[in-house]
Amino acid sequence: MSAPVHRTRPRQSPEQTRRQIVDAMLELLREQPFRELGVETVMTRTGHSRTVFYRHFDDIPSLVLAVIAEVGAELVEVGADWAATGSASPTEAHARLARFVDFYVRHGPVVRAIAQAAHHDAAVDAAYSAMVEGFIVMTTQAIQARVAAGDLEPLDAPEVGRALVRMLNGYLEDALGSAPFTDPARVLETVWTIWTRTLYGGATG
Amino acid sequence: MSAPVHRTRPRQSPEQTRRQIVDAMLELLREQPFRELGVETVMTRTGHSRTVFYRHFDDIPSLVLAVIAEVGAELVEVGADWAATGSASPTEAHARLARFVDFYVRHGPVVRAIAQAAHHDAAVDAAYSAMVEGFIVMTTQAIQARVAAGDLEPLDAPEVGRALVRMLNGYLEDALGSAPFTDPARVLETVWTIWTRTLYGGATG
DNA sequence: CCAGCTTGATGACGTCATGTCAACAGCGCT
């Protein structure tokens, strides 16, 4: 009679549901600022009830951590390649930087959202900062290796590395993190100019 | 009887109280991440009750806006000077950049906190973004003026301007926005290197 | 000098998002 009717959807594996949640989050992160995202919003998007969220994640920051794990994996790969200390010809280096820019073309809005989320939660902050810090270290080492090899004039590698990574991060996020998006070719050219002039433009320039 | 006893402090002008709140906020922004700041925390610091906060500000973002108005005034002044299009000798330009770095030495943690706050509220975001955007425009115009004057090789002024400002912003916030602080002289040298090499290191380098 | 305005203190309240729980229902595997 007045017994509550509980509709059930066709059986689903936990992995599927989890995926739906992560995917909904990925969509939403591209659509609106992180601050406006709540459990309610995400689960409405998935079509599931709010409580099921807590069966799969502790809270929104945990979900963001999962997103970071996914997107970050590719970024680390691209980044490691980019900062590879192995001798690289200019054309090779240019191509690697292009991959980096391309990553932002594909994931810029999500990266931007993660940066926002980092300011809302300590754990996300730690994860994001660790990633950026990793890039700075990689870059510094790459610069130092080139200096040791005599390819570059000596310079303050740690600080220049930090500054260049921050530039990359901030500029790419600005240009490719949200609409209106800047032409990627122009972005690549700009970033390439600054990196090469900074690193190679010292002695003779 | 059991009538509540309301203690009152010696009469204070509204301006004084407002100042106490802003000052408490300035202190707190240097001590802990923005996300941990609530009305309660701020007013405990001032020694006033929580409700009095709402007599002076609508909410925490409004308070941050007030802080931006204070600190931002000085920043705009320094920035306008820095980006002044007037012909500047290298030593002059170096001194102006030093003023910029010095601003971050004095206010870095507050600026950092404002950047965090921007991700928590649309109005603060707008104010902060407008400020950064202003710097980008100033920088772009300065570069274009130098190009027109023949001081610089032609380059994509708007994009290079954006990237350089983002670098400045991100790097200074990293280096001088929270402990451990980097040696300001090293910071200045790094920023100077990147700016000059990027702008002047093209043709011959 | 007093009346009224202003400012702050207290304590209570409604609201909203969070995170937790206790039933309950259906799918699938043993």
Add this chain to the structure above:
DNA sequence: AGCGCTGTTGACATGACGTCATCAAGCTGG
């Protein structure tokens, strides 16, 4: 057929926010 897992509903406690009504007390103008 029975048990375990997953999801649904609805309820609840919590904590921060923002608002209010009420009271105390300083300041100011008539």
